[in-house]
Amino acid sequence: MRLSRSLLPTLKETPAEAQIASHRLMLRAGLVRQTASGIYAWLPAGYRVLQNIARIVREEQDAIGTQEMLMPTIQPAELWRQSGRYDAYGPEMLRLKDRHERELLYGPTNEEMITDIFRQSVKSYRELPQMLYHIQWKFRDEVRPRFGVMRGREFLMKDAYSFDLDYSGAVASYRKMMLSYMRIFQRMGVKAIPMEAESGPIGGNLSHEFIILAPTGESEVFYDAAFEAMDFSSGTFSHTSDEDLERFFVQMTTPYAATDEKHDTAAWASVAEKRQGRGIEVGHIFYFGTKYSEPMGLTVAGRDGSKVVPHMGSYGVGVSRLVGALIEAHHDDAGIIWPDSVAPFKAAILNLKQGDAACDKICEDLYAQFAGNALYDDREERAGVKFADADLMGHPWQIVVGPRGAAAGKVELKRRATGERQDVDLAGVLARIG
């Protein structure tokens, strides 16, 4: 994109309403604009980040055999009466009526709907196990929305649901999902740690939160240094091998890890290599057995013809929340430092002398080579403004094009994460950045 003709409105001043780093930086870098309390429009650069995050989630969910689908945002109240949650859910549920006075709601989650669809469609044990997910906007009518997209009212969530014939099958699905989550967060350049969670009102006896480490995170976390060296890239564990899944799960759940709310000082004392930091919850997985399938009458014919009530689990990732969380994990005083995998653009091309024939030509050529993956700062602005905005927006690479370098056929590359700079021959730019 050409910055001069783009909706990328950077701000010099810090908006007064923003209390945390990610909220401030998302507004200042022109990623989002608030359109109502806790509701945001995603401007072009912000939407590219959101899409990159969704793409990684999608690829890793697909990789373990989860099927993508899409359930609607508006749900009938009737469905939630069947599970008993319509009355139990408080004022955070956005309730509405259509023109015929039928009661509807803006879905905060989809256990009831997926159970309903599944019971209409699946009849036999031969069709199980199955895992399904969707990436859809949800609504949670917070009393006091704040922290930008970290705690918005309309938010994008990936929620997945598993259906198994029995407890042991459900445990296998749960472990696959945990592995998929560790791969998702690793690909986004953050360290995530699963921490045992209360199952709470949702019931069941297996539940983990995923906390990513970020210096400005919302909660204090205590964990074993063993988590630091772990690697989950494909090849380390196979999601189709029971042995691998078992080994993975033991590795995940044996070392100590807890947020301050659950911190157990006695257990902590015996940890050999202690680590303490701050973290942000970005995912949550539950096994809840027959909590929905039972009351909603979901059964399949078992091997012997008897009725079997499937065991279910649900698995959430806060997709829009992650945009904020990744910024909390990756920023400095000058702005955002995007991990390569989610950055809106691979590089920004900074033309230090807009209108200079040699500089313009080099920039246009480079811009064409990047085929949409670079942001070209072609504004008639001072170099200082362009440097500051590029740092603020957090592009992994800056390609600085000035008249002196242009005469020598060179540009300067700056790596945002390290601040490292190097002069590079024009022909070598693309190869260097990759």
Next chain:
Amino acid sequence: MRLSRSLLPTLKETPAEAQIASHRLMLRAGLVRQTASGIYAWLPAGYRVLQNIARIVREEQDAIGTQEMLMPTIQPAELWRQSGRYDAYGPEMLRLKDRHERELLYGPTNEEMITDIFRQSVKSYRELPQMLYHIQWKFRDEVRPRFGVMRGREFLMKDAYSFDLDYSGAVASYRKMMLSYMRIFQRMGVKAIPMEAESGPIGGNLSHEFIILAPTGESEVFYDAAFEAMDFSSGTFSHTSDEDLERFFVQMTTPYAATDEKHDTAAWASVAEKRQGRGIEVGHIFYFGTKYSEPMGLTVAGRDGSKVVPHMGSYGVGVSRLVGALIEAHHDDAGIIWPDSVAPFKAAILNLKQGDAACDKICEDLYAQFAGNALYDDREERAGVKFADADLMGHPWQIVVGPRGAAAGKVELKRRATGERQDVDLAGVLARIG
């Protein structure tokens, strides 16, 4: 995907509520399930089609320099009071209140919101022209929703907005969009014809509907045979050349084309080569000048420092509606016939003897080669059921694997669109299908 473990519930019976071909076939082929009146969940195969359509729209909108963003589904009523549309809009607008009794609505379109965002962000003539789009769910509270996703209440639309300094700039944007639309529909394997439309309550003096030809379409259309031979693939017209845009626009608007509502028998009489058929509206573009920018106070500083009120246009494509419309254009008595570009899977692999070692091995190998782009019918079902379901689901290719062919290292390929069958060596399958 493996059909035995997928949420692809095909139906033998035609659901009583479905009155038109696409609605019947979408239910029977397991693409969608209704979750409330006029509201649908997209099951895995249906969602793949929806995503393919959205991808083509996205690529062609990006190609003419339209920036993708995402505006939220829930909007404040206040914004619509500024344009005067809050009271003007009838009961089709889904109105709601949050826990603080603030008036909100589920957006049916986004002129107000984009104008608001633009006026906060863009200050100078140097930043224009710009075009922006988003692909987002909308809600229109129809009295009697029907025809499946063709006239649903919660529906997916691509809406784009253009901002220009003056009328002639706006006309150029309008023509670019028309070109983008012709490319979109051509890539989806349908013939689209732009027909002059009344601007109606939205105002302005340039407006076209895009009607795609379909034998079971909703309206009668009359058009000049000249439209049949037109080609819009990239290379035919450049969106950056004013001359090309002019030539394109003349070609689009000179030959006769009208729906029965607007049919002009006098003009029709003079058409040399007449064509008559049925069609479905799938897109609509408007130029509406300063209808929103003026009352909402959007201005930018002009070249001479004076305030300029930008001229705007809006451009819609019914993304979820297109799934139904493409089926209306491409089906027969046996089921759907997907154009290759939007099909949920390139091919279905039909194992005629599940459990036979040779057949199973060939199928598994082929399935692995297609890397997710094939549906493997691995159910323990009779061949007749598999043939019927593959025809119903409309995969462009069927790869039929039976014991006799397996022994000879051959499979049978069936092209759904023509019914043509051929025996192919195993090694040549992927090359043949591409």
